[in-house]
Every structure is written in structure tokens, then in C-alpha cells.
Amino acid sequence: MDSEIALALPLDIVLPERGERLEGVWIEPAAPSAPTLIFLHEGLGCVALWRDFPARLAAATGCGVLIYSRLGYGRSDPCALPRPIDFMHHEGLSVLPAVIRQTGIGEHILVGHSDGGSIALIHAGWVATPGLKGVVTLAAHVFCEALTCESIADARVRYLEGDLKARLAAYHGDNTDCAFWGWNDVWLHPDFRHWNIEAFLPGIGVPVLAIQGEKDPYGTRAQVDSIRQKTGSAVQVAMIPDCGHAPHLEKKDAVLATVGEFVRSLF
8 A cells, every 4th residue: 555545544434234344545635625535436346456546636625535445346345246137326325425424524525537437427416515526537338339348348357367366355255246246247237338428427516527548448539528518517538648447546646636726726
């Protein structure tokens, strides 16, 4: 775990419905009036896999930071498998509002990577919690592409035959199989080809920054084009050259500058 994240305050979040515990960390804002950046991880992510990006963004903007691992990821409680086709809807419409209520966060900005970006868009377009100021997406999905499924099928091979399982185990521990199969199986389910969240975009009433790598193996420019064209509020699109699926890690300085400028414009 990067030292910047290790220095953040650990925070246990207990979901009220069944008492399940989520791993979380908290970074105090530089000023009490600054909003909180809520980080929503990718399909194989967790608190630690954000590395130092949240801390650097907090330092650049003065914002506070909340990062949490969803059920079945990182050091959170495990979850039942298989995940349902609408698992991202559940996260955006039920879990995220519960997390915001429990932590008492006021003004906030959602920062979501991949599946986390999709969860942020669902939340913002349907049940936006009071205090939401904006949304940042990093390689978010709004519909399922053949390219995405091909890359996820390749990840299955690397998990079964390569070193992907061992690399993930360093971050997910006992949740490693839960994290991987909970993501991989649902995305490769035949019914997931029809998954689409574009209906939520017109309901978004806050500014959006949509970032994607030009060489993202999990999605094409069509994803951010849809976000720009169908969202009911102002959308800024940033395509990052020579970049894959994790712009905040692969092109950290450039993405930090773009996201920092956007965040500062919101308060």
C-alpha cells in the first residue's frame, strides 16, 4: 500500500441492512468548507489499488477524501456470488447513498473508475444525494461493447493460467476469488450483452468530467461520446493519448492536472 494511503485514517463502514462491513479510509480536508472526493473503484479494484492518486488530488484541491472497497473486495466483508446483472444499479442506488448517509458527508464529488464510474453515473442520474457537486469518470462504461467482453475473457485466461491471481491476492487477500469471479462471471454472462445505463444520463444535473485512454482495451470512445451527448448537464471530455484503462495511474500527472482543475471549478 502506498505511504500516502497508509497515512490516511482507517474507517469501517457498516451497511445498515445486514450489518456488512466495508473497508474505508478517510483524508481530512484542508479546509472545513471543502467538499469530499468519494472514490469508487473498478471491477477488480479496492482501497489500496487507487495507490497515491487520491492523496495527491486531495493535496492539489484541498478536498477531503473517502475511499471504500465494495463488498467482496479488498478487506471488506465477502459477498454472495454470482453477482446479479444489475449489481451496479444496486451499488449506485442503494449502497452509495447508505455510505454517504452513514459517514455524514455533505458536499461531495464522485470519482469513479470503470465500474465505479458507471456506479457514479447511475447514482447521479437517479438518486443524487444532497450535496453532490460533480462527477469524474475514468474509463466508465454506459453500455456493453464486444471489445470489453473480449478483454474480460482474456483476463479469465490470465487469472487461471498466468500471474493475475497472485497479483490480485496481494490486495484482496481472502476476497481474491470473490473479487475476480464476481466481476468476470457477470460481465461474460450472455444477458450482460444487453446491459445499458444510458437512460440514467439525462437525469444528471451536475457537471461531469469524462476521461478515457485512447488505447483502452475495455472500451472505445463511444462510451464518452454517449456520456457527452446524452447527459443532462455540462460534460467535459478528455481523451488521453497513449493510455489504456487506468488513466489516473498510467498518465498520472496529466490526469491529476485535468481532474484538479475540474474539481476546483466546482467550489
